[in-house]
Amino acid sequence: MNLSVQLGRLHLKNPILVxxxxxxxxxxxxxxxxxxxxxxxxxxxxxxxxxxxxxxPRTVETASGMLNAIGLDNDGIDxxxxxxxxxxxxxxxxxIANVAGKSEDEFLELAGIIGRHEGLAxxxxxxxxxxxxxxxxxxxxxxxxxxxxxxxxxxxxxxIIAKLTPNVTDIVPIAQAAHDAGADAVSLxxxxxxxxxxxxxxxxxxxxxxxxxSGPAIKPLALRLVWQxxxxxxxxxxxxxxxxxxxxxxxxxxxxxxxxQLGTVNFYDPTASVRISGELPEALDVLGATSVxxxxxxxxxxx
Amino acid sequence: MFIHSQFEIVENVLLxxxxxxxxxxxxxxxxxIRPGQFVMLxxxxxxxxxxxxxxALYDVAFDNRQQPAFLDIVYLVVGKLTGxxxxxxxxxxxxxWGPLGNGFPAIACPHLALVxxxxxQTPFLACIKAVLGKQSYGGLxxxxxxxxxxxxxxxxxxxxxxGVDDFRAAGAEVFVATDDGSAxxxxxxxxxxxxxxxxxxxxxxGPEPMMHRxxxxxxxxxxxxxxxxxxxxxxxxxxxxxxxxxxxxESGWDFRRVCVDGxxxxxAALVFED
Ligand SMILES: Cc1cc2nc3c(=O)[nH]c(=O)nc-3n(C[C@H](O)[C@H](O)[C@H](O)COP(=O)(O)OP(=O)(O)OC[C@H]3O[C@@H](n4cnc5c(N)ncnc54)[C@H](O)[C@@H]3O)c2cc1C
Ligand SMILES: Cc1cc2nc3c(=O)[nH]c(=O)nc-3n(C[C@H](O)[C@H](O)[C@H](O)COP(=O)(O)O)c2cc1C
Ligand code: FES
Numbered sequence: 001m002n003l004s005v006q007l008g009r010l011h012l013k014n015p016i017l018v019x020x021x022x023x024x025x026x027x028x029x030x031x032x033x034x035x036x037x038x039x040x041x042x043x044x045x046x047x048x049x050x051x052x053x054x055x056x057p058r059t060v061e062t063a064s065g066m067l068n069a070i071g072l073d074n075d076g077i078d079x080x081x082x083x084x085x086x087x088x089x090x091x092x093x094x095x096i097a098n099v100a101g102k103s104e105d106e107f108l109e110l111a112g113i114i115g116r117h118e119g120l121a122x123x124x125x126x127x128x129x130x131x132x133x134x135x136x137x138x139x140x141x142x143x144x145x146x147x148x149x150x151x152x153x154x155x156x157x158x159x160i161i162a163k164l165t166p167n168v169t170d171i172v173p174i175a176q177a178a179h180d181a182g183a184d185a186v187s188l189x190x191x192x193x194x195x196x197x198x199x200x201x202x203x204x205x206x207x208x209x210x211x212x213x214s215g216p217a218i219k220p221l222a223l224r225l226v227w228q229x230x231x232x233x234x235x236x237x238x239x240x241x242x243x244x245x246x247x248x249x250x251x252x253x254x255x256x257x258x259x260x261q262l263g264t265v266n267f268y269d270p271t272a273s274v275r276i277s278g279e280l281p282e283a284l285d286v287l288g289a290t291s292v293x294x295x296x297x298x299x300x301x302x303x
Numbered sequence: 304m305f306i307h308s309q310f311e312i313v314e315n316v317l318l319x320x321x322x323x324x325x326x327x328x329x330x331x332x333x334x335x336i337r338p339g340q341f342v343m344l345x346x347x348x349x350x351x352x353x354x355x356x357x358x359a360l361y362d363v364a365f366d367n368r369q370q371p372a373f374l375d376i377v378y379l380v381v382g383k384l385t386g387x388x389x390x391x392x393x394x395x396x397x398x399x400w401g402p403l404g405n406g407f408p409a410i411a412c413p414h415l416a417l418v419x420x421x422x423x424q425t426p427f428l429a430c431i432k433a434v435l436g437k438q439s440y441g442g443l444x445x446x447x448x449x450x451x452x453x454x455x456x457x458x459x460x461x462x463x464x465x466g467v468d469d470f471r472a473a474g475a476e477v478f479v480a481t482d483d484g485s486a487x488x489x490x491x492x493x494x495x496x497x498x499x500x501x502x503x504x505x506x507x508x509g510p511e512p513m514m515h516r517x518x519x520x521x522x523x524x525x526x527x528x529x530x531x532x533x534x535x536x537x538x539x540x541x542x543x544x545x546x547x548x549x550x551x552x553e554s555g556w557d558f559r560r561v562c563v564d565g566x567x568x569x570x571a572a573l574v575f576e577d
Contacts, residue, residue: 024542028563031304032540044544052558059537059545061354066537070544073558216350244350267538268345268354270307270400 001281002291005039005258007236008184010122010159012094012259014039015292016249016277019240019261020098020124020163021045021070025084026091032270037277039259040094043084045126047099048106050076055207060196065215065242066264067194069208072100077113085117094121096161101148107138108151115156123158125149128165128190139164142177149181159184161238166218167193171225172232179235187238187261188229189222215264216242223255230256230297244272246279250287256297305540306331307400309347313373313393319465321380322422323389325397326364326373332401333363333371337441338429339531339567342374342401343539344384352383355400357536357562359426359508361466363440374399377466379422402441403539404566407506408529410434411448416502417475418517419456420492420509421463426531427454428466430506431473453478453502457492457509461485493517502526507570508533518570528570534561549574 003014020042023029035041053073060067074080077099088095097114101107107125114123127139127148138144139162149162162178164171166189175186191212196205204210222241230237239257243249244265252260265272280292289295314326332342343355364373378385391397407430415434417427431454432438436447454470457480464486470477479487480495488495492509493516501524507517508531521528537545539562547558548565556574559565 021544022542024540024544028541032307053544053547056545056547056558057535058547059535059543061352061537064350064353066354068537068543068545073544073547215353264353267540267543268350270538270540 001284002293003280005292005296007161007238007258008159010161010184012039014277014280015253015257015259016273016280017042017096017238017259017261018266018273019263020126022263022266025088027084027087029270034274036092037274038093039277040096040121041088041091042096042098042124042261043088044074045072045098045100046074046077046080046110047072048077048101048110050074050079057205057207059211060205062194062196062213063217065213065217067196067206067211067213068191069206069211071208077110081113081117085119089119096120096122096124098124098126098163100126104144104148104151107148108155111152111156115158120158122161122184123152123156124161124163124187125152126163126190128163128167137165137167139174140168142173145174146177146181149178149183153182161185161187163187163190165190166221166225171229175229175233175235179233183235185236185238185258186229186233187240188225189218189241192218192221214242216244218242219248223251226252226257227255227299244269246276246283249276249280250283250295253292253295254297254299256299258296305401305403307398309396309398310374312391312395312397315388315391315393318377320462322463322465323378323380324361324466325376325378325388325391327376327397327399328372329374329399330370330372332399333374335441336360336363336374336402337406337443338433339407339426340402340404341539341566342376342399342403343536344376344388345398346384346387347396347398354537355398355539356384357403357539359531360402360429361425362428362432362469363438377422377425400539403562405564407567409448410504412503413450414500414502415449415452415504415506416496416499417452417454418492418496418505418507418509418513419454420507420513421458423507423509423513423531423533424456424466426508427506428469428473431470431475435474437473452476453499455480455492455496455499457481457495457513459483491516493520496520504528505570506531511575514570515575518573518575521570529567530570530573531566532561532568533566536562538562
């Protein structure tokens with residue numbers, strides 16, 4: 001069984017990744033998750049300066065999912081490099097750094113810094129965090145997406161992944177812009193913007209009023225976006241959204257994803273990633289496949 | 304490092320109004336968990352509710368070979384998961400992950416006062432047994448480090464009082480307060496605390512206003528005080544950054560995760576909202 005996948009210049013030993021912001025800095029899961037069974041780990045988004053993040057409550061459960069407005073709470077890139085990177089690099093799996101800039105220049109600076117560090121497998125650009133007040137949602141605009149990806153590509157020798165938002169009318173031109181600017185892959189999707197209200201108190205539930213919806217509730221939406229981008233844009237896609245078991249993974253691979261990221265499931269089923277990666281060979285076997293590569297985008301349909 | 308597994312329920316008994324004690328056969332967790340730590344609970348075979356819910360260690364019970372084997376949780380029915388828990392029977396299973404959180408610090412002093420508001424009483428039974436040297440937890444040697452423990456326990460009405468006999472049997476002197484005067488002191492538990500002889504240390508767990516008041520009292524009395532917070536959580540394991548609270552730092556304050564940096568904090572380090 002060949003579980004490895006190739007996404008542009010990025011090679012992964014298997015397609016099961018854990019998503020940024022849903023796996024902390026990996027250390028929290030030491031001894032719980034056998035990191036070597038994962039295709040890769042994407043630590044929480046790093047920003048240039050430390051950010052305190054949003055006021056609690058930061059998350060609330062909704063039907064088959066949750067809303068979050070963490071607000072990119074992190075200690076900044078200097079702290080990340082000094083305190084998290086050495087540990088992450090020691091793990092037996094690919095580490096993909098995820099960064100978010102407030103401006104094009106900040107993205108450039110972050111990409112440059114990450115690019116100077118050994119031991120990372122790729123850089124994921126979080127072009128789409130919905131919870132940062134005053135921040136620009138770069139991935140709502142093809143031209144902005146193009147410029148940020150291009151700049152990152154120019155200063156960072158690592159494979160570049162553009163993480164896109166689903167909160168747009170048409171995601172295809174944005175994925176196309178990422179491709180044109182030289183991205184190795186796009187990852188989709190980030191969370192769908194939503195809201196929860198406590199009517200008895202006449203208040204929004206979240207401190208930030210709105211938040212991003214994730215979990216099983218968004219899977220059909222994410223699956224459709226992955227399918228659409230995979231058909232229309234010549235770029236490897238990493239599928240994200242509500243993936244909770246091996247069936248979900250297979251559905252995303254067939255829809256055209258070359259790899260997947262597990263997010264919210266890590267919160268409520270902390271060993272799901274290990275179990276799912278273990279179940280992959282058997283699922284491939286059901287389709288008579290001997291590699292992951294041969295089933296990517298192999299969905300058959302008539303329209 | 305924590306365990307994530309499915310364990311069988313061996314008891315689920317009513318202690319007081321809407322309040323139950325659940326006993327799980329969970330030897331792996333029972334062996335390592337310490338007072339002040341917690342576990343996450345989730346129903347198997349359903350995704351409603353989706354996320355796990357945090358519950359403090361009430362106590363560890365032993366099997367007939369005197370090995371730690373059972374995990375006791377005391378819960379108040381307030382919503383989805385706790386409502387479903389109340390309907391479970393011996394033989395049913397639950398998904399558990401833990402032990403989680405920092406637990407109580409080492410405490411050595413003549414007189415320790417514990418202050419509980421409502422279901423905030425749950426972390427205190429194991430704490431009392433540990434400091435009075437009645438039981439060992441987490442494989443540590445049991446040793447008495449406190450001469451006297453007082454528990455001040457406040458509830459809305461007498462019918463919500465749960466586990467008072469357990470606390471007394473463990474060796475604590477228990478004072479009760481009720482909002483309506485239906486048992487013990489009529490009023491807030493913090494007002495009751497103020498009327499008692501001043502202890503050497505305080506630990507509190509309960510609603511935010513109670514904890515705030517306790518933090519101020521400890522400052523006034525110039526005694527150390529630890530508080531166990533009950534912030535809503537999504538993962539319990541430090542990976543989601545939902546459960547944060549404001550903690551003082553050299554340069555002001557920063558949000559810290561209650562599930563990994565807490566749930567027990569030095570009251571003097573916490574920033575309370577007015
Ligand atoms: C470290 C820790 C230890 C805890 N230990 C215990 C314990 O030993 N026994 C016990 O009964 N409870 C304990 N709790 C609280 C317990 O986790 C909640 O009562 C539980 O999550 C409720 O779940 P539910 O699905 O029944 O309620 P839901 O359906 O989720 O919610 C019902 C209502 O309660 C509110 N709510 C839910 N969780 C909280 C919370 N943490 N704080 C304030 N309001 C909340 C919701 O907003 C809603 O209005 C602890 C919490 C923490 C953080
Ligand atoms: C609590 C939480 C925090 C998140 N933080 C980040 C983040 O820091 N950076 C990022 O790129 N995505 C972040 N995400 C989005 C996830 O990586 C993922 O794209 C999204 O949750 C959809 O996948 P899921 O349904 O499997 O969770 C976060 C999601 C959640 C639920
Ligand atoms: S509950 Fe997820 S970080 Fe604390």
